[in-house]
Amino acid sequence: MLTLPASVRIHLCTRPVDMRKSFDGLSLLTREVLKENPLSGHLFVFFNRTRDMVRILWWHSGGFCLFSKRLEKGSFRLPHPLPEDTGAVTLEAVELTLLLEGIDLKASVRRPRWQPPPLESPV
Template identity: 45%
Template structure:
């Protein structure tokens, strides 16, 4: 479970996953137009959609989660279409992506969630 304040951004176009911390953080800035130090999750998939890397900033530095499928391909939600730099997905879509679930095969009921607190200016 992720805190509600954490957003999940997926790069729509394939990425060279040989990149490490600096390369992926540059992708976050240039492709997704986001700040890699924000604490949000940033997902990248290779061209064949058999591997994914998730970049995140924690209190002390960057962390990368790398997953490779032995069989099959990662399936993005239908709202992730090419031609856009990136798209925000929710935690359920991330879970389905990492577990290899196909959106058309899953059905979930709508759930209520409280609104996010308004940001405060310090």
């Protein structure tokens, strides 16, 4: 199970990525496609076209970390249909963990959660 601070967000790129890309190529995609800062400390998740390989880019303690996983059989099942026009969707840590473990989340149902009401700006 991934244990991440609440401040860390997980961004999943909705476009297939060439897995020959490494630190520099993925950080460039993070800036240009995901419109995020790769030095933010958030996780950036990339899949190849066949979804049998995933790479996760993370900035930590003054350097990039790159995590990779390649499946010998099968493919990763994404939690929901990914619109390619948006560039990225945000995942929760538990969704990423289940995705990496090979659990298909399409049949699961998420129960509604409480969220605080938006702060009203003073007028």
